[in-house]
Amino acid sequence: MHPDDFDLTDFLPYLLNQAAEECSLAFQKHYKDRYGMLRTEWRVLFHLGRFGTLTAQEISARSKMHKTKISRAITKLEHRRWLKRDTDAKDRRRELLQLTPLGQKVYHDLVQVAHDHQLELLGQFKMTDAKALQDMLKRLARLQ
Amino acid sequence: MHPDDFDLTDFLPYLLNQAAEECSLAFQKHYKDRYGMLRTEWRVLFHLGRFGTLTAQEISARSKMHKTKISRAITKLEHRRWLKRDTDAKDRRRELLQLTPLGQKVYHDLVQVAHDHQLELLGQFKMTDAKALQDMLKRLARLQ
DNA sequence: GCTTGTTAGTTACAAATGCAACAGTTAGCG
């Protein structure tokens, strides 16, 4: 292949990064400005809000984020009293994490924002196209 | 909206990040292991390889990367003698950047890898779906 | 020509990240 035939702006990893960056930005404003959170932190919050009690390891497996990032996010969320941890009695290495009522409040608030943001992003496409996009992204992310 | 109805794994910013991460990883191995480059560096390399002579500012506008990242990437690429810079005679603030023959060699090598990687990623979809995916991503990234 | 404001690019510092080493716990197996 002749290199002039290669269009950088069609290159999927590049395109995905650009789109991800663009789409994350507007939403980032909400959790950053309103709650001073980092991306890692809202992701942990969202996992716990959506799936209930999880260990750090399980969050890592689901989100594919590195365990050190998760460990630090958990510490921060704990200091804000948005989650609490209990050592698993059956396996004292594991820590069972779950949101406090306060953490759930924040979660509910941000879910609402996320939902609205999602509608806006996907609103520019036909319903079937939007669904197809999500499916393809899931396959690319090896989530299904 | 009830928060239980919100599925994190359908949330576009999250999904895009996951897919971007997954798709970038395999390609990253090539420029990282073979050339010890960072993501920012191959992006600058790719822009110069694809579009010829550019200034840092133009690369920033095209890629939406922050100018400090670009400045540092340029310094690294320059030290490896993959690009050279010349002050624009008409505006001595601007620096005209272009790849050296050596830099072009690296670019051509990586373009080939990128192209193969792209085929593999999109091969799992029907041609028309792949095209639709790229179009939607471009719109989300506000590239068109 | 001078002042003021803007732009291109760099640098300093603080914050976030990745990697490797670590402690503590459990599991497997002789």
Add this chain to the structure above:
DNA sequence: CGCTAACTGTTGCATTTGTAACTAACAAGC
């Protein structure tokens, strides 16, 4: 039981990043 290997989560350190301040060069208006 006693030993080694594997696993969960944390920490230290080097690297990367983001923000803001900075220098140098140009542009516009007077």
